[in-house]
Amino acid sequence: AQSVTQPDARVTVSEGASLQLRCKYSYSATPYLFWYVQYPRQGLQLLLKYYSGDPVVQGVNGFEAEFSKSNSSFHLRKASVHWSDSAVYFCAVSSHTGKLTFGHGTILRVHP
């Protein structure tokens, strides 16, 4: 069975600082991996995705993530955060049948 662990329930950073949100996955084959963001009272929006190829993938709003097969990880990064990045971030893994399994999410708070 596939699973996702986001070890940090909450992360607080200052505006302009760099950011890393951690994600570890468990899946028997090569996974499809995603990061989603959820702003208050809204649905989930896709930030970026990894299917294959270059392990570093670029997303919207300056976000990127790096896939590591050896570490079973897909960490999200941003060089300089803005207060508007405050939201909940979800990492997810998909089987080839399309079923998504989500982590519990990381609440990001950016101090202005």
Place this chain on the structure above:
Amino acid sequence: EAAVTQSPRNKVAVTGGKVTLSCNQTNNHNNMYWYRQDTGHGLRLIHYSYGAGSTEKGDIPDGYKASRPSQENFSLILELATPSQTSVYFCASGEQGHEQYFGPGTRLTVL
């Protein structure tokens, strides 16, 4: 223009009552999904569908039924609502192996 819409956006129901949550997508995706979101659990898959007429059980299907009468519409049905089904419900559409697109959510309170 929103591609996945849900109705109602908010619903208050009584214990034992029947609740139907509706979802419509204009993405022409084959697959549609229903999730619930609860603090401490993230999103959990209730039911999903590969196309009109098909429904499949997800990870937490007990107490829920689903209906996919057309490519565009996918409903979640609570025949006998219970307070434990108080949650935020999200519908999504997508193609196999690709990202899913989410609706804005329905906040359900069962009293």
